[in-house]
Amino acid sequence: MPLALLALAISAFGIGTTEFAVAGLLPDVAADLGVDIPTAGLLVTGYALAVAIGAPLLTAAVVRVPRKTVLLGLLGLFVLGNLLTAIGSSYGLVMTGRVVSALCHGAFFGVGAVVAAGLVPPNRRAAAIAFMVTGLTVANVVGVPLGTAVGHAFGWRTTFWVITGLGVVSVLGVVALVPRQPADPGASLRAELSAFARPQVWLALATTALGFGGLFAAFTYVAPMMIDVAGFPPGAVTGIVLVFGAGAVVGNLLGAKAADRALTASLLVLLALLAVLLLLFTVTAAVPVLAVLTLAVIGVVGFAAVPGLQARVLDAAGSAGTLASAANISAFNAGNAVGAWLGGLTIGAGLGLTSPNWVGALMVAAGFVVALTAAVAGRRTSLQEVPA
8 A cells, every 4th residue: 555545544533533532531631621521522423513514615715736745735734723622711712623623534534535546546446545554443432432531641631632643643644645646637616516417426425424323322321321231330331432442453454355346245245234224123132242243243234345346436526536525524524414304312211221223224225225225326327328
């Protein structure tokens, strides 16, 4: 793999850490800023909304700018946003910092995926994207727990000072390792928007939102499931989440190889397996050992689909893939938000703490249907284009 991918992975690690680190520090943040826990929790919600809304808008604004320049500008926003978060003396300033850093998130992964894919031969595109995304999955396994530990030991602001420093390292890495890629002379906002006239792009985005949203419909409520259903003590949840994260890292790398060999077939198989596993988790969640094993396999299978989901959008968008790639990041986040919301509704309706698992299974099954529809439609189009 080119060294440039390492610079992208380090950047992804920093971005992934800043996204979720605040969740483990909410009581500290709330006490320091003089707000209640639900209000502090909006720092997580605000970040997610800024990712979903900002990714396509910011990417659209820079389609004619050289991609290395775009990456450096986005990482500049990342450094600025985390710096504002670290020094913010009021809730409003901290929220502003969160939103600014979130604007980097979606656009970075959208543009970064295109840059990563362009660094390798076509048959290695999914693997290159997966290597970059590994930084994000490792952030969930290492970065977030470490950030939480640092925040508890030295104050929550220290965590964001460290992340700011990591952002500076990421800037230097991109400067030194990522080759300059001139802007596509044919690139324009109109050309990028033209990708959205293709039904296959919308089908790919829907597959992402449903498939990954279903995973997070269940995972959002893993803590109460493990404590109140499986019977684990609260202190065990961190270790259980680490098991899931380790599975995610392995799955991301395995999924890339599968996607490079057979993109459509591997994606369909993975979505079908994930739907079955989520249904199974409804039952195994009550048995401690089986609950952890099932969750680990869900991490492997769920994240194995990520490289394929991103590569599928790039394939569907053709040469106008930058904005579509960013829109796919929005689809990931929108799906996660909807999945978590639906899971919460079923719990609130008295259907039990394991009900988000079958909600997730239904969402993933719907994603499978959409992906199968896209495959059938794509095959018909290909047959029609074959000259008689």
